[in-house]
Amino acid sequence: MKYNTSNQQGMYSNGSNGYNGNNGYRNNKPGGFGGRINKTDDANFGSALQAVAWENHTLSDFKKDFYCPHTNVLNRPYPEVERYRESKDIMIKGIADAFLNPIQFFEEGNFPEYVASCIKKMGFDFPTAIQAQGWPIALSGKNMVGIAQTGSGKTLAYILPAVIHIRNQPRVQRGDGPIALVLAPTRELAQQIQTVASQFGGQCGQRSVAIFGGAPKGPQARDLERGVEIVIATPGRLIDFLTRGTINLRRCTYLVLDEADRMLDMGFEPQIRKIMHQIRPDRQVLMWSATWPKEVKALAEDFLQDYVQVNIGSLELAANHNIIQIVDVCEEGDKQSKLNTLLEEIGTQKLEKTIIFVETKKKVESIANGLKRVGWPAVCIHGDKSQNERDYVLRDFRRGKSLILVATDVAARGLDVEDVMYVINYDFPNSSEDYIHRIGRTGRSTASGTAYTFFTSANQKQARDLVAVLAEAKQSVSNELQAMTRFSGGGSGYARGGFRNGKFNKRTDNKFGGGSRFNAGFQRNSTMYGQKPSTFRRFD
Ligand SMILES: Nc1ncnc2c1ncn2[C@@H]1O[C@H](COP(=O)(O)OP(=O)(O)OP(=O)(O)O)[C@@H](O)[C@H]1O
Numbered sequence: 290m291k292y293n294t295s296n297q298q299g300m301y302s303n304g305s306n307g308y309n310g311n312n313g314y315r316n317n318k319p320g321g322f323g324g325r326i327n328k329t330d331d332a333n334f335g336s337a338l339q340a341v342a343w344e345n346h347t348l349s350d351f352k353k354d355f356y357c358p359h360t361n362v363l364n365r366p367y368p369e370v371e372r373y374r375e376s377k378d379i380m381i382k383g384i385a386d387a388f389l390n391p392i393q394f395f396e397e398g399n400f401p402e403y404v405a406s407c408i409k410k411m412g413f414d415f416p417t418a419i420q421a422q423g424w425p426i427a428l429s430g431k432n433m434v435g436i437a438q439t440g441s442g443k444t445l446a447y448i449l450p451a452v453i454h455i456r457n458q459p460r461v462q463r464g465d466g467p468i469a470l471v472l473a474p475t476r477e478l479a480q481q482i483q484t485v486a487s488q489f490g491g492q493c494g495q496r497s498v499a500i501f502g503g504a505p506k507g508p509q510a511r512d513l514e515r516g517v518e519i520v521i522a523t524p525g526r527l528i529d530f531l532t533r534g535t536i537n538l539r540r541c542t543y544l545v546l547d548e549a550d551r552m553l554d555m556g557f558e559p560q561i562r563k564i565m566h567q568i569r570p571d572r573q574v575l576m577w578s579a580t581w582p583k584e585v586k587a588l589a590e591d592f593l594q595d596y597v598q599v600n601i602g603s604l605e606l607a608a609n610h611n612i613i614q615i616v617d618v619c620e621e622g623d624k625q626s627k628l629n630t631l632l633e634e635i636g637t638q639k640l641e642k643t644i645i646f647v648e649t650k651k652k653v654e655s656i657a658n659g660l661k662r663v664g665w666p667a668v669c670i671h672g673d674k675s676q677n678e679r680d681y682v683l684r685d686f687r688r689g690k691s692l693i694l695v696a697t698d699v700a701a702r703g704l705d706v707e708d709v710m711y712v713i714n715y716d717f718p719n720s721s722e723d724y725i726h727r728i729g730r731t732g733r734s735t736a737s738g739t740a741y742t743f744f745t746s747a748n749q750k751q752a753r754d755l756v757a758v759l760a761e762a763k764q765s766v767s768n769e770l771q772a773m774t775r776f777s778g779g780g781s782g783y784a785r786g787g788f789r790n791g792k793f794n795k796r797t798d799n800k801f802g803g804g805s806r807f808n809a810g811f812q813r814n815s816t817m818y819g820q821k822p823s824t825f826r827r828f829d
């Protein structure tokens with residue numbers, strides 16, 4: 290064991306074990322945990338969990354640098370390395386060393402057989418840019434921030450090094466906590482990450498479990514008690530288990546924040562801080578997202594200290610370029626009939642998987658019900674549904690049994706559902722970051738997709754950010770949207786530099802051209818999508 294475990298309880302600052310079993314914990318709330326796990330306004334949430342005074346503990350050394358670069362990688366001439374980085378739009382900040390040259394081919398990873406065979410099974414041709422550049426850093430034990438487009442393989446960028454990190458630690462014994470901890474903002478995302486973790490870690494006998502609210506605690510607790518190497522958790526359930534002593538993080542040396550900007554925003558940050566205090570300070574910390582607003586940077590640095598940052602693509606807010614983005618400036622009252630028309634158009638030949646994002650849970654229900662009434666295969670997901678229902682809805686959507694998913698932002702981040710061809714923003718999201726994540730549910734990996742967005746005068750303050758995102762991705766910007774930037778207040782929640790004066794020229798170089806039927810329909814006028822189809826259906 291790495292720790293001085295002669296008195297594990299003494300590791301905690303208050304002289305007790307810091308866990309108070311069933312006492313005193315959130316007992317002001319009938320039903321306790323298992324309800325809402327994502328955000329909590331409850332100032333007492335997790336208050337029974339004592340921060341560990343790590344300075345009072347002798348921590349034994351642990352190894353976190355396992356990287357042994359392949360000679361091809363190490364000896365690759367600098368201009369060649371730079372050419373690769375340029376072609377993939379890789380920016381690296383913090384260190385420039387041949388040791389961290391990108392791993393351009395899987396064979397150049399020097400990966401152990403249990404990892405190499407798994408990659409082979411997946412059938413991927415090349416590492417994605419974030420994997421190529423992220424792996425050398427993560428495997429060297431460095432703290433890092435990895436920012437790369439939606440759908441670009443960030444999960445594997447942190448799971449693969451996690452598996453190797455774990456393999457190089459003493460075995461997990463019953464009662465030990467996990468070696469790797471991945472924090473994620475939603476239950477569905479935690480489960481999805483666990484699937485990837487079990488694909489990779491399972492090869493060499495590593496056990497993983499997803500712990501998240503809404504599901505019974507018993508089975509999750511039993512998995513934890515048996516001992517697991519990787520835990521993927523939403524913060525609320527993790528704090529619950531930490532407080533009860535169901536899990537401890539004394540052996541945790543590899544910590545991932547997936548969707549890190551979301552995890553560090555106001556909703557989650559206090560919980561993340563509580564969890565961080567349970568983990569030894571010399572842990573390796575890795576943060577990942579497709580968006581990295583300035584506002585979270587300072588906070589992130591609190592947890593990272595020395596770190597290397599990798600950005601793939603623009604340093605500003607940017608969408609995946611495999612997604613056609615179409616924005617319809619319209620009136621609130623027109624949205625329903627526009628949605629009807631749009632679905633008719635995209636479903637004319639064969640309906641493809643489509644996600645419709647809506648602002649409120651109530652509206653999600655009413656839109657989904659309306660669609661079902663007129664025969665669309667629609668299902669819905671939001672935070673007020675039982676976890677059982679959320680699970681089977683998502684399962685059916687993944688399998689293609691239901692082709693339309695109406696959702697709140699609970700489905701905006703990280704979900705990787707094969708063959709989602711369309712995303713429709715019925716309501717524009719509250720933050721421009723969420724726009725990037727929502728539309729990123731299509732165009733995964735090497736696929737492409739289309740995002741439609743209804744944009745009303747109520748969203749005007751976000752016009753400038755949106756125009757910047759469209760321009761960066763070389764998408765068309767309509768005159769109406771362009772005009773709205775004049776009244777745009779410079780961003781919603783997150784202000785960004787670079788696009789302050791709203792002087793974006795209208796781009797006409799949309800790489801998908803006017804050839805797109807929808808695009809053409811859209812551009813004709815703002816009531817768009819062409820003629821009302823004869824099979825026009827109503828649900829309002
Ligand atoms: N090297 C690769 N080549 C091709 N596809 C890959 C590769 N690595 C991962 N993928 C696939 O790409 C898809 C997207 O991966 P993943 O969910 O990790 O993206 P992400 O970057 O985390 O996206 P998001 O920002 O939306 O969370 C997955 O289906 C995954 O299996």
Ligand SMILES: [Mg+2]
Nearest residue numbers: 443444547703
């Ligand atoms: Mg992801």
